[in-house]
Amino acid sequence: MGSTELPMRLSFDCDDDHGDALAALALARFVTGDEPYVEELEAQGVARAVDLVPMDSVVRQVSGPHVDRLLAQGEGWTAVVQRYRNGQAEVSVSAVGTETLAKAVADVRARCPVIEPQPESIHVDFWYADNNCQRSVRRRLDAAPWDDIAHQYAAGARAKVDALAAMEPPDGGGRLLLWHGPPGTGKTTAIRSLARAWSGWCRTLFIVDPERFLGEAGYLMSVLLGADDHDEDSDGPRWRLIVIEDADELLRADAKRATGQSLSRLLNLADGFIGRGLRTLVMITTNEALGRLHPAVVRPGRCLAEVEFPALSKAEAAALLGPGHAVDADLTLAEVFERRGQLTRLSSQPASGGIGQYL
Structure with a gap:
């Protein structure tokens, strides 16, 4: 040439x-x-x-x-x-x-340096739009085994995540994972543990700017059709878990009117025409109650898993806190950690029964 x-x-x-x-x-x-x-x-x-x-x-x-x-x-x-x-x-x-x-x-x-595997951590690709380009940065995040932290969660959430953590690559059904519950109930921590449990067959991608990701077709397709990792013992590409956190505005009942085509693209990515033929799962978290979400999101057959992360009951919180801690109301996991001294809040105001911190 x-x-x-x-x-x-x-x-x-x-x-x-x-x-x-x-x-x-x-x-x-x-x-x-x-x-x-x-x-x-x-x-x-x-x-x-x-x-x-x-x-x-x-x-x-x-x-x-x-x-x-x-x-x-x-x-x-x-x-x-x-x-x-x-x-x-x-x-x-x-x-x-x-x-x-x-x-x-x-x-x-x-x-290139040889990176020794670190069993207590996972690789996550963080995707973001930079002017007219789409970029990703790979970071290593701490991730505890799910079995080590499962006891900290409410019984219903624990049972569903138990089943997910043991799951092999899906061969059919929905591709959407919807996790919902108040802030501070441990959704993000559970995602990291699930990503660790799936790390043998699935890589994790975190979308930093979901509004742009779902609003710009070029950005969306760049992530979906990017280069795939391959399993060492398989000729096929690895699965990908796309994580979109705090997607409240995208999922509310009035989402289509408020955010245009973003909701449609999100659902199409999960189980519509866009997502067909791609080994892609979509994880969405929201602080909204299930009843306030758009009906299209929670319709039968769309979700691979719908998991509610509620506050811990008084009995569950007391069991985590141990003797010497009086519990007179339901507590989020963040509030339990704060009472145990594992989280420190710097404030000039007296402590209140707030919603705690994100986990």
């Missing part, structure tokens, strides 16, 4: 954005056709951006408070490395041919 002569005109939001200028230098060799083959990859636990390329190949480097970027060039290849403060790095390699590309990518992979 020869060089393609194309006029190039670059514009920048700021006249001092060195990071954009660095990216433009790398794109130029692809746009002109000098290096028409590209592969992108990610790495975890990277201490320095320069560790992923030969030291003498670096031609530009920009360091910032949140991300470091560098441009590296070798014989027939160019690489751009973006390394974030959490140790995640994104690498884009372009090359003159497929063999050169394969060698350059193999060299980058050989320089």
Whole structure:
């Protein structure tokens, strides 16, 4: 493939954005056709951006408070490395041919740190829209085994999450998981534990900006049709659990009037035309009572699991608190932890029977 002569005109939001200028230098060799083959990859636990390329190949480097970027060039290849403060790095390699590309990518992979599995944590991909681009950042989150924390939940919620945690990849039925209940009842903690229980066959994606995700078709399809992980012992892609928290406005009875097509897209993603053929489950949490939700959300056959997370009864709360704690009302899990001294509230006001903190 020869060089393609194309006029190039670059514009920048700021006249001092060195990071954009660095990216433009790398794109130029692809746009002109000098290096028409590209592969992108990610790495975890990277201490320095320069560790992923030969030291003498670096031609530009920009360091910032949140991300470091560098441009590296070798014989027939160019690489751009973006390394974030959490140790995640994104690498884009372009090359003159497929063999050169394969060698350059193999060299980058050989320089990536080997991450030892951490059984007490899970990987979560956080998706967000940045101007006109959709990006994801992978983070490692602590996640206790469900069996270790199940006793902290009300009996009804505990039984349903028990069944979910033991579940294998579904072969039919609904794809929507609806978890509802007051703030502080442990929904988020339970999601992390469920993600850990499913980590052998399902990866977890968290949508940071659900309004944009459901409001922009390009963003939605970018996440749904992105590259899939594959199981080591299977040729098929892994399942994905898309988590949308605190979706109250999307799920209320007046949601379609208030939020336009967002509710329709959400339901279509779960079990409509969009979601067909995709190994995707959708987890939605809300603080709304079930009776206040849109009928389309809770219709029979749509939900793989509908789980209510209520406050603990007086007896359940007393059992968690142990002797010496008087319980005269139902308590959320956050309120129990606060009474046990596991949560600290800094306040200039006297303690009240509020709704507690999110868990």
